[in-house]
Amino acid sequence: MSAGxxxxxxxxxxxxxxxxxEEIPLECSPKPKxxxxxxxxxxxLNGLVIRSLEEIAGRGANxxxxxxxxxxxxxxxxxxxxxxxxxxxLHELSDLLRGQYSFEVWxxxxxxxxxxEENGETFIYLVFHDCIVRQTLRRNGLDQGGPLCQTLFGxxxxxxxxxxxxxxxxxxxxxxxxACLKKLVLK
Amino acid sequence: xxxxxxxxxxxxxxxxxxxxPMHVYELQDSVSVAVRPNNCMGCLSCHEICPAQALEHRxxxxxxxxYIDIKVCEMLRKVV
Numbered sequence: 001m002s003a004g005x006x007x008x009x010x011x012x013x014x015x016x017x018x019x020x021x022e023e024i025p026l027e028c029s030p031k032p033k034x035x036x037x038x039x040x041x042x043x044x045l046n047g048l049v050i051r052s053l054e055e056i057a058g059r060g061a062n063x064x065x066x067x068x069x070x071x072x073x074x075x076x077x078x079x080x081x082x083x084x085x086x087x088x089x090l091h092e093l094s095d096l097l098r099g100q101y102s103f104e105v106w107x108x109x110x111x112x113x114x115x116x117e118e119n120g121e122t123f124i125y126l127v128f129h130d131c132i133v134r135q136t137l138r139r140n141g142l143d144q145g146g147p148l149c150q151t152l153f154g155x156x157x158x159x160x161x162x163x164x165x166x167x168x169x170x171x172x173x174x175x176x177x178x179a180c181l182k183k184l185v186l187k
Numbered sequence: 188x189x190x191x192x193x194x195x196x197x198x199x200x201x202x203x204x205x206x207x208p209m210h211v212y213e214l215q216d217s218v219s220v221a222v223r224p225n226n227c228m229g230c231l232s233c234h235e236i237c238p239a240q241a242l243e244h245r246x247x248x249x250x251x252x253x254y255i256d257i258k259v260c261e262m263l264r265k266v267v
Contacts, residue, residue, distance in 0.1 A: 039253060108209055109225045127228045130251045139254035174208040176230025178250050181208065 040139065047140030050148045061147040069151035073158020080163055086115065086124065086186060089163040096159055101152070102130040106181070115186075123185045125173070128152075131180065144175035153182075160184065188229065189245040190221035196241035203233040203242065 053061045076096060083089045090105060097103070105114045106127040116123055128134075133152050137144055153170040160168045167187040174181040190211065199217035204210075209226040212219045212233070219241070221227075229247045234240075 036257065040256065043254065106228055109223065127230075129229075129248055132253070135251075135253040174230060174232065176232035177235050178231035178247070179229050181228055181230065 043136040043139045046136050046148065047142055050146070051140070051142065054147055062150045065147040066150040066154040069154025069156075070158035071154070072151075073155040073160075074162045075158075076155075077159035077162035080159075082165065083163050084165070086160075086164065089160055090124075090126075092163050093156065093159050097155075100130075100132050101128055103128045121185055123183050126156075126170075126182045126184055128180045128182060129178070134175075134177075134180065138177065144180070145172050149175075156182075156184070188224045188227045188247065190224045190227060191243040191245070192219050192221060193239075193241040193243070194218050196239045198239050198241075200238060202236045202238070206232055206236050 050061075050065070053064065057064060077092070080092050080096060083092060087105075094103065103126045106125045107114050107116065108125075114124055116125070131152070133148050134144060136142075137146070137148060142148070149172065153172075156170050157168050160166070169185040169187070171183040171185060172180065173183050192212075197218045199214060199219065201214050201219070203212045203219050204214055207227075209223065209228065211221055211223045211227045213222045214220075227244070229244065231244065231247070234242055234244070
């Protein structure tokens with residue numbers, strides 16, 4: 001390795017900036033536009049981790065990722081206000097997921113209410129519009145509905161359980177490039 | 188939601204009819220017709236599956252797309 005290259009490296013990582021540990025940063029560095037490569041790197045890495053997990057653990061991968069997501073959901077939502085009503089809980093959840101996922105409560109036109117009772121189960125349809133999981137899967141050419149989606153399922157279920165104190169289950173109804181339809185089953 | 192099917196382009200394959208979980212489309216005289224547009228939740232999987240690219244949705248929320256590689260798209264634009 002030439003000395004010139006080492007000097008160049010040293011210069012690239014040297015600045016006159018004074019950094020104090022007590023200073024609290026108020027904005028991301030660098031600017032979001034410059035983060036594009038980092039974002040793609042993270043998405044690629046996540047995709048590879050999930051693909052490898054699926055190769056090694058097979059269908060068990062779903063259980064692992066679901067569990068991880070659920071734990072995360074419980075962990076994050078425990079700092080949020082506890083609500084008994086599902087509508088309020090979904091509102092809390094929407095705040096919780098802001099920036100990563102956006103969803104709306106949805107119903108087919110033949111249903112009168114958003115809380116649907118059918119075949120002995122009570123459920124709500126949720127349409128997920130913005131979803132970092134979908135972005136990651138499409139970035140890596142992976143199928144939707146696999147283990148990475150299970151992390152989101154677990155996350156939502158964990159958060160809902162934590163906020164309402166009720167058991168819940170999330171089922172995938174349909175996936176698409178622009179939105180996914182999910183069914184939140186309340187127990 | 189306003190869904191427009193280009194009748195001249197539609198090949199009547201029925202893939203959108205089979206794919207849509209909310210039964211938005213029906214085949215009428217071998218052409219797809221959006222019979223329940225209000226049931227559409229805007230997933231756009233019908234766009235992805237349509238071999239004739241005969242569909243158009245208006246008034247839809249376009250989800251954020253982080254996965255687009257801008258450098259690749261810039262190169263493709265030069266070619267296409």
